[in-house]
Structure formats: C-alpha cells, structure tokens
Amino acid sequence: MEKNNYKPLILCVLFLVIAVIGCTLWTKWQNRPLLGNTDEEICETIARTEKVKKATIDLKQVKDGEIDGHTYRCALYVTEDDTNHPTLAMFRQDADGNFIWYEGDIFSGHSIYRMPSPPDTQVYEYVFPIEGTDYHFFYVTGEDVAYLADRAGNSYAVGGIRPALLAFLPYWDNLDTEYLDAQGNPLW
Numbered sequence: 081m082e083k084n085n086y087k088p089l090i091l092c093v094l095f096l097v098i099a100v101i102g103c104t105l106w107t108k109w110q111n112r113p114l115l116g117n118t119d120e121e122i123c124e125t126i127a128r129t130e131k132v133k134k135a136t137i138d139l140k141q142v143k144d145g146e147i148d149g150h151t152y153r154c155a156l157y158v159t160e161d162d163t164n165h166p167t168l169a170m171f172r173q174d175a176d177g178n179f180i181w182y183e184g185d186i187f188s189g190h191s192i193y194r195m196p197s198p199p200d201t202q203v204y205e206y207v208f209p210i211e212g213t214d215y216h217f218f219y220v221t222g223e224d225v226a227y228l229a230d231r232a233g234n235s236y237a238v239g240g241i242r243p244a245l246l247a248f249l250p251y252w253d254n255l256d257t258e259y260l261d262a263q264g265n266p267l268w
Contacts, residue, residue, distance in 0.1 A: 114181030116171030122155050125181055126169055136160040141219065145248040147210055153179045154208075154247050156219055165191075166219055168206045184209055193225070193259055193267075201225055203259065207251065214251040220244045224267060231256035235264075 114128060115121040119139055127134040140156045151173040156166045171179035193203035201222025207214050218228060218236075221243045229235040230252040238244045259267040 113178070116153050116155065116169070116179035116181065121179075122169065122171070123157075125171075126155075126157060129169075129181065130159075130167075132159050132161070138163075140166055140243060141245045143245050143247050147213075147215070147248055150211075151179075152182065152210065152248070154217060154245070156245060166204055168208060168217055170208060170210075182210075192257075195222065195224065203228075210248075216246075216249040216251055218246040218249070220246070224261060225259050226262040227260040227264065229258040229260055235260065 114125040116125055119142065122139060122142065123134050123137045126132070126137050136159045138158050138160075140158060142153060142155045144151055144153050146152070153171040153173070155169045155171070157169065158164075158166050170182040170184055172182040173179050191202050192205045193201070195201045201220070201224045203221075203225060204219040206217040206219070208217060209215075218238075220238050223242060225238055227235045227237055228246065232252070236246055236249060238246060261267055
C-alpha cells in the first residue's frame with residue numbers, strides 16, 4: 081500500500097489562504113477613507129495624498145466653516161522640505177459627522193504680501209473652489225495687518241491671534257485687496 085504525502089499540499093493551501101487574507105486586509109487598509117477628524121488623521125491623510133512622511137508635517141492652523149449647509153475643515157500645513165510655503169488641505173463633513181478629504185484644486189496659493197523685517201508679516205492667499213464657487217483663504221503672520229478690505233468696502237478683521245486664518249471669504253480680485261493696520265490705515 082502506497083502512503084500519500086499530503087503535507088506539501090496542505091502547506092501550499094495554507095500559504096494561499098494566508099496570502100489571500102493578507103492581500104484583502106492590505107487592500108482595505110490602503111482604501112480606508114481619508115479622514116480629517118483629528119490632527120493625527122489630518123496628518124495621516126496629507127501624508128497619503130501628498131506622498132510625504134507624516135513626521136515631517138507641521139499643522140499650522142485648522143479651522144472649520146459652514147458653506148451652503150455643509151461644514152468644511154481647512155488645514156494649513158508645512159513640511160520639513162518646504163517650510164516657507166504653507167499648503168491648504170480641505171475636508172467636508174459627512175452625514176455621520178466625519179470629515180472626509182475634499183477633492184478640489186487650489187487655483188492659487190502664494191504669498192501676496194511680504195514684510196521680511198520685524199514684525200515679519202506675510203499674507204498667503206488661497207483660492208479654493210467649493211461646489212462650483214470660488215472662496216478666498218488668507219493666512220496672516222506677524223502683527224502689522226489687522227484688516228483686509230475688498231474693493232466693495234467690506235473689511236475683514238484678521239483677529240488677535242497670530243498666525244491668523246481668514247477662511248471662506250467670497251472671491252474678489254486680489255489686486256484690489258487692501259491691507260489695513262489696527263486704525264484702518266492702508267499699509268501700502
């Protein structure tokens with residue numbers, strides 16, 4: 081009577097089962113939602129979308145705002161590779177209360193006002209489309225800018241804490257934007 085050796089066949093089947101389970105778990109992990117509920121999740125999402133190391137991300141400011149009945153979270157960050165240019169990331173709150181990565185392209189994201197000597201003020205402008213409407217985001221460092229004013233005469237207080245983030249402002253032509261001090265006098 082011939083003895084059948086099933087040991088290699090059993091090991092092969094066991095290996096295939098482990099490989100299928102491992103691949104399934106890896107795929108689910110890679111396809112998990114891009115969340116922004118906490119600073120940790122924001123950094124993890126940025127690392128995955130921008131292909132940078134999570135440890136190199138420095139969140140500068142996180143601010144929520146409501147537009148057309150939806151709550152959005154904007155996060156400004158820099159990386160170790162580029163500490164001079166903050167980047168804007170956006171999240172939108174879903175029905176369960178989670179903030180999910182919001183796909184959208186920044187039209188512009190650049191420094192529009194720079195005063196390198198003390199008080200070392202910079203104003204970064206970002207134009208981001210939300211549901212077909214362009215919104216302005218301004219990130220202000222330093223102390224000399226107290227208000228931004230548009231050509232229609234609307235002024236927006238920057239706030240007392242620096243750096244400051246003015247978010248979800250209606251779009252206007254930044255060539256007509258005025259930078260005002262605390263007394264309302266133009267800085268330029």
